[in-house]
Amino acid sequence: MRDDAFLAACRFLGVPRDADRSAVDEAYRERRLLYTEDNLATYSLFSRDELDEQMERLRVAYRRIVEVLDKEDKERALLGPAAPAAPAEPEAPAQANLTFDRDGDESAGGDEDLGAPADHDTSSPRSIEPGSSSVEPGLGTSDTRNAPEPAAPAEKPSRAAPAPFEVGESPGEYLRRCRESQGLSIAELATETRIGPRHLQALESDEFSDLQAEVYVRGFATTYSRALKASPIEEIVKAFLAIFRSA
Amino acid sequence: MVSPSPNHPPTPVARPVIWAVGGGKGGAGKSVISSSLGVMLARRGKTCVLLDADLGGANLHTMLGMPGPRLTLSDFLRRKVAKLDEILVETPFPRLRLASGSRALMEMANPKHAQKEKILRHVQGLDADHVILDLGAGSSINVIDFFLAATQKLTVVMPEPTAVENAYHFLKAAYFRRLKRATHLPGVRPALDRVLDRKGEEAIQSAKGLLEAVKRNDPEAGQLLAEEACKFNPLILINRASSEIDQRLGSDMKTACRTYFDSEVDYLGTLPDDELVRAAVQSRRPVVEAFPTCSFSMAMNMIIDRLTADEARDEG
Numbered sequence: 001m002r003d004d005a006f007l008a009a010c011r012f013l014g015v016p017r018d019a020d021r022s023a024v025d026e027a028y029r030e031r032r033l034l035y036t037e038d039n040l041a042t043y044s045l046f047s048r049d050e051l052d053e054q055m056e057r058l059r060v061a062y063r064r065i066v067e068v069l070d071k072e073d074k075e076r077a078l079l080g081p082a083a084p085a086a087p088a089e090p091e092a093p094a095q096a097n098l099t100f101d102r103d104g105d106e107s108a109g110g111d112e113d114l115g116a117p118a119d120h121d122t123s124s125p126r127s128i129e130p131g132s133s134s135v136e137p138g139l140g141t142s143d144t145r146n147a148p149e150p151a152a153p154a155e156k157p158s159r160a161a162p163a164p165f166e167v168g169e170s171p172g173e174y175l176r177r178c179r180e181s182q183g184l185s186i187a188e189l190a191t192e193t194r195i196g197p198r199h200l201q202a203l204e205s206d207e208f209s210d211l212q213a214e215v216y217v218r219g220f221a222t223t224y225s226r227a228l229k230a231s232p233i234e235e236i237v238k239a240f241l242a243i244f245r246s247a
Numbered sequence: 248m249v250s251p252s253p254n255h256p257p258t259p260v261a262r263p264v265i266w267a268v269g270g271g272k273g274g275a276g277k278s279v280i281s282s283s284l285g286v287m288l289a290r291r292g293k294t295c296v297l298l299d300a301d302l303g304g305a306n307l308h309t310m311l312g313m314p315g316p317r318l319t320l321s322d323f324l325r326r327k328v329a330k331l332d333e334i335l336v337e338t339p340f341p342r343l344r345l346a347s348g349s350r351a352l353m354e355m356a357n358p359k360h361a362q363k364e365k366i367l368r369h370v371q372g373l374d375a376d377h378v379i380l381d382l383g384a385g386s387s388i389n390v391i392d393f394f395l396a397a398t399q400k401l402t403v404v405m406p407e408p409t410a411v412e413n414a415y416h417f418l419k420a421a422y423f424r425r426l427k428r429a430t431h432l433p434g435v436r437p438a439l440d441r442v443l444d445r446k447g448e449e450a451i452q453s454a455k456g457l458l459e460a461v462k463r464n465d466p467e468a469g470q471l472l473a474e475e476a477c478k479f480n481p482l483i484l485i486n487r488a489s490s491e492i493d494q495r496l497g498s499d500m501k502t503a504c505r506t507y508f509d510s511e512v513d514y515l516g517t518l519p520d521d522e523l524v525r526a527a528v529q530s531r532r533p534v535v536e537a538f539p540t541c542s543f544s545m546a547m548n549m550i551i552d553r554l555t556a557d558e559a560r561d562e563g
Contacts, residue, residue: 014502031502034499034502034503039499040406040408040411040492040496040499041411041496041499041500041502041503042499042503043408044408044411044412044415045415045503045504045507046503046507054506193490193491194489194490194491194494195490195491195492196490213408215408216492219490219492220490220492223490223491223492
């Protein structure tokens with residue numbers, strides 16, 4: 001039901017109330033990155049506990065929206081194929097340069113009722129998978145699940161999504177393979193990602209001598225993985241960070 | 248421009264719109280941005296005063312290719328001249344005048360409250376469409392009070408950890424200063440004092456925590472304070488952006504700030520890291536005049552469009 005808790009959840013996630021599932025997934029993915037502990041925009045504003053709290057609120061908001069969307073999907077399916085689709089808003093929240101959206105923008109207020117969180121393990125706030133069904137069994141046992149990053153949305157249909165990254169392999173080597181299998185050069189991706197070719201080369205070599213802070217490793221690895229449609233992004237980033245920390 | 252009757256300032260038809268450029272960290276580009284705003288507004292036909300409020304280390308005159316002015320803010324504060332507009336000097340750019348702090352003495356870097364109020368009172372009485380305050384680095388109360396006096400409060404941030412950290416420190420200081428100045432509202436001062444007495448500094452570590460504590464103590468005062476907090480409306484301006492991650496920073500900071508402060512923090516835009524900015528500074532010319540079509544100048548144009556459109560909307 002699209003009640004106040006649903007609307008508050010949409011506001012918190014920064015999506016319009018008629019956003020479709022892919023927009024909701026994308027917004028959730030983006031917001032989760034925002035509240036990771038070494039995000040440049042948040043690490044010096046929030047304490048570790050506050051970041052965890054935001055991540056939890058985000059998870060609750062996401063789950064609330066997905067439950068409603070799934071329920072509506074089922075109801076439509078029962079009505080038969082002739083039933084009109086729900087209005088869809090294809091745009092995820094604008095991240096463009098020079099956004100100035102004082103009007104009608106999301107309000108990430110602190111007191112909205114996002115619905116009561118379920119009694120699952122809050123120590124693993126990233127346990128909801130965007131793209132999964134909220135009504136699938138096991139939702140309440142999130143601590144047993146990994147948090148695989150869903151494949152990036154298809155921005156350029158000509159490029160096929162590569163095979164997923166496997167934990168244990170070299171993330172740099174994996175990204176290089178992804179790039180080569182798509183017939184792309186470092187220079188092309190440097191233009192697309194606006195990350196210097198030197199840094200992309202360094203990522204592919206699992207080297208970070210020029211990168212002095214984790215936020216850059218995380219940021220570059222995330223952006224590069226996304227551009228290559230590599231997944232799961234969180235595992236790739238985790239592997240890069242492990243190398244960075246051990247260097 | 249010297250006023251013919253310094254002892255009886257004429258009442259201006261309308262007060263100038265004040266834009267402040269602050270942000271905590273030195274070297275973030277505040278002076279480059281302030282001078283660019285001034286030159287571009289003047290070029291758009293607005294009368295404009297640039298006030299170099301970096302009282303300890305003013306340098307706007309150099310950015311504009313001018314020698315240090317004979318009269319500065321220190322002359323005004325020491326009552327050598329009676330009115331602020333007596334220290335205004337014409338710049339090489341029509342309609343743009345400068346109030347310099349360049350020869351301000353070290354003690355002037357920390358003016359007394361009354362002196363600061365005097366400057367602000369005179370700023371509001373200046374005969375100009377816009378006054379741009381180029382603030383010094385740091386988050387001292389003096390810098391913050393000038394910042395809060397402005398209609399448009401630009402917070403300049405470079406995309407690097409120390410600069411972002413300083414910017415947040417600056418924004419938190421401004422936020423708490425704003426709440427503290429709301430103590431004239433009924434019941435707010437005792438409610439605030441009760442919370443602060445009980446919890447000490449710990450309570451003001453979190454914006455939300457402070458408001459919630461006041462609300463618990465005194466719901467009405469808490470509500471008034473929360474309404475004040477909502478009006479905290481700085482604009483985040485990213486400078487020297489180069490990568491895609493830098494491009495996202497402003498939007499991310501806005502989201503983070505709105506969550507943290509629960510108020511109308513906004514993202515103004517992103518200025519690119521353009522080597523022509525350095526070239527212009529080296530040649531002591533405003534970059535928007537020396538290289539009007541470079542990427543920085545083009546982005547500045549969009550920033551001014553946004554700022555002025557916003558004001559036109561507010562007026563309409």
